[in-house]
Amino acid sequence: MPSTSVSEQPVTRNGAALLSLDDVSIQFGGLKALDGVSFDVREGEILGLIGPNGAGKTTCFNVMTGVYQPTSGEVRFAGEPLGRRKRFAITRLGIARTFQNIRLFGNMTALENVLVGADAHHRTNVIDALVRSPRHRREEREGEETAREVMKFLGLERRADELARNLSYGEQRRLEIARAMATKPRLLCLDEPAAGFNPAEKAQLMDLIRRIRDVRGLTVLLIEHDMGLVMGVSDRVAVLEFGRKIAEGAPVDVRNDPAVIAAYLGTEADDAGEFDQEGDL
Numbered sequence: 208m209p210s211t212s213v214s215e216q217p218v219t220r221n222g223a224a225l226l227s228l229d230d231v232s233i234q235f236g237g238l239k240a241l242d243g244v245s246f247d248v249r250e251g252e253i254l255g256l257i258g259p260n261g262a263g264k265t266t267c268f269n270v271m272t273g274v275y276q277p278t279s280g281e282v283r284f285a286g287e288p289l290g291r292r293k294r295f296a297i298t299r300l301g302i303a304r305t306f307q308n309i310r311l312f313g314n315m316t317a318l319e320n321v322l323v324g325a326d327a328h329h330r331t332n333v334i335d336a337l338v339r340s341p342r343h344r345r346e347e348r349e350g351e352e353t354a355r356e357v358m359k360f361l362g363l364e365r366r367a368d369e370l371a372r373n374l375s376y377g378e379q380r381r382l383e384i385a386r387a388m389a390t391k392p393r394l395l396c397l398d399e400p401a402a403g404f405n406p407a408e409k410a411q412l413m414d415l416i417r418r419i420r421d422v423r424g425l426t427v428l429l430i431e432h433d434m435g436l437v438m439g440v441s442d443r444v445a446v447l448e449f450g451r452k453i454a455e456g457a458p459v460d461v462r463n464d465p466a467v468i469a470a471y472l473g474t475e476a477d478d479a480g481e482f483d484q485e486g487d488l
């Protein structure tokens with residue numbers, strides 16, 4: 208993976224709110240998975256979203272991407288309420304995500320997987336496709352250009368024609384990011400991108416996340432359990448526990464927040480252990 212050069216400066220770090228959750232709650236039966244959660248993701252920042260298992264992090268992603276409708280409260284993107292928009296409409300607005308568990312089409316090539324993302328903005332219909340209208344062919348050409356360019360950025364260009372299932376685990380994780388980036392988002396939501404990575408791969412991923420913001424100008428929302436990674440790469444961090452936001456701020460402040468320390472100590476050894484690696488407990 209290419210490394211960051213010193214000349215790659217951030218586009219902006221403290222912009223206006225790009226995505227806002229305003230008092231968002233969602234209930235599954237008797238369980239309030241999100242309970243009055245409010246926070247902003249500012250244009251140009253990397254925001255880490257952390258919390259013990261089951262805190263509601265992925266549910267946040269799901270309400271931001273149209274998988275679930277909040278029971279109450281509002282999600283706004285670039286000032287516009289998402290309302291009851293469907294997933295594809297939200298993708299077109301400019302929000303893209305990856306998933307905790309890799310979701311690739313194993314029997315399609317790496318390039319074909321990324322083309323699925325690049326297709327998000329296509330305007331042609333089935334008839335255009337059947338008769339291969341000039342507009343359809345132009346969109347296909349542009350889609351492939353986008354896909355190949357994004358794959359190059361992620362160091363995957365030489366794997367384009369390989370079946371996705373033959374890629375290494377790390378390459379598959381990057382391919383998921385490539386597919387999301389091919390939708391040309393303004394906000395990229397990464398759900399545990401470092402899961403299963405060794406320390407060297409985590410260091411490369413940190414570098415990649417920074418380049419996605421600094422070079423591509425994307426705003427990044429990052430769910431991640433690895434504290435070293437999330438604290439090292441995020442401009443700000445928001446913390447959830449039992450569906451409520453318990454802290455938000457600069458990594459150094461969040462790390463030393465008694466409520467956050469208590470949330471991690473009161474949970475499974477795994478989470479507390481990861482927090483402990485920072486040497487703050």
Ligand SMILES: Nc1ncnc2c1ncn2[C@@H]1O[C@H](COP(=O)(O)OP(=O)(O)OP(=O)(O)O)[C@@H](O)[C@H]1O
Pocket residue numbers: 235238240258259260261262263264265266267307
């Ligand atoms: N579709 C659903 N139906 C019922 N309960 C759900 C649903 N989705 C999430 N939940 C519950 O909501 C709570 C929050 O889940 P969520 O997956 O958002 O947590 P998380 O912070 O992402 O956890 P993890 O770090 O383990 O991935 C959990 O108790 C979960 O079981």
